[in-house]
Amino acid sequence: MARLPVYLRALQALQDRGTLTVSSEALATAAGVNSAKLRKDLSHLGSYGTRGVGYEVEYLVYQISRELGLTQDWAVAIIGIGNLGRALADYGGFGTRGFRIAALLDADPGMVGQSVASLDVRHIDSLEEVVRSKGVSIGVITTPATAAQGVATRLVEAGVTSILNFAPVVLNVPEGVDVRKVDLSIELQILAFHAQRRADGDGRGAERAGLELT
Amino acid sequence: MARLPVYLRALQALQDRGTLTVSSEALATAAGVNSAKLRKDLSHLGSYGTRGVGYEVEYLVYQISRELGLTQDWAVAIIGIGNLGRALADYGGFGTRGFRIAALLDADPGMVGQSVASLDVRHIDSLEEVVRSKGVSIGVITTPATAAQGVATRLVEAGVTSILNFAPVVLNVPEGVDVRKVDLSIELQILAFHAQRRADGDGRGAERAGLELT
DNA sequence: CCCACTTTGTGCGTGCTTTCACAAGCGCGT
């Protein structure tokens, strides 16, 4: 489930605060979901709480980490060291959660050799070699839209089956390859859409429904 | 619907290529969805295509832009000018789509006054004044997790009802305020989860099911 | 004018997700 990471983060926050057990109700509030849904999610992954008490925080953290595969560490390559790529490379939040930035790649020769977040930027031509030698299993694409599909294809051919795509294009990949997309302007557009709906509802609803009279 | 922006982008790509009409089948492929779903989405927003021909690209672009509220322009404030905030400020893709970065705010006095993407960074204390004077309607939070809730509350009190949150916390906001969350490590965790499931299925499935024999 | 072909719009079945509601289980105080 896509909600497990959210639960995990909420649990880790509780753990930092020294909480030992938590009820589904409290955890659900912290994670922003319905408590029945949370219980079903947890029961579905086989974890057990204790009736009348709740869930043991530490045990649950371990179980979810295990289910998510965070007990192993994943080598991540970032392709496209522009502003966004650099921001991701510098972001410290990955290392603590089982992810290790293993390589930075870029097509610009002027970029190659520079050091970003204590890693040398290497040329995109060495993608296949880097993936092999560093054991990269997740590729993060932060290139311009035009380059993204080419990079994705090369990643897949090099054996990478998990891709996180920040470029604003729909990637075409063979079955069995998992692509997740993060698109900043799409998020803004969805916000604008809802904001407009709210504005329309607040007094101009008739206009949208075609019922304006005056 | 959350898919309209994807359709819009695909349509704009077609428009750039000079295409005049497009069938639901072709557009659906470009957008990576089922053609029936696309037709239902479009019919649901009232747009009309022509049977036997398809949809007129230009008309559809206009209709979707209108539905998404992109015919007006939205003033966006970015709060937290770290690596990510700077990357977003520098990213040019917003202006062309109805969004205008109107203000940059940060709590660090050393940051205030610096110029990023030809905008002066202002101190967070002037948030309320900036929101008012610039007519900010969307707030983007790229602060550390600890500061995010405080910023969100202040944004809401200043009248902002749309928030895009990059900080890894669940924001608590009053009803009527729309929060969207983008969390990079959650995306990676979901990828890792699926990657592990794939790996387990490929030959070690029995282990997970508790059926290991040897 | 008519017919064959193309493409939209949508009714309907299916399966998943969410939520309610409650029985079963656990701890604690007496």
Added chain:
DNA sequence: ACGCGCTTGTGAAAGCACGCACAAAGTGGG
């Protein structure tokens, strides 16, 4: 030992999204 209050786990209902498949509607050629 017993009962009361709290919390989990889950059956069942409701709601929703997806996709098939087909009728309706338009185009173009003969």
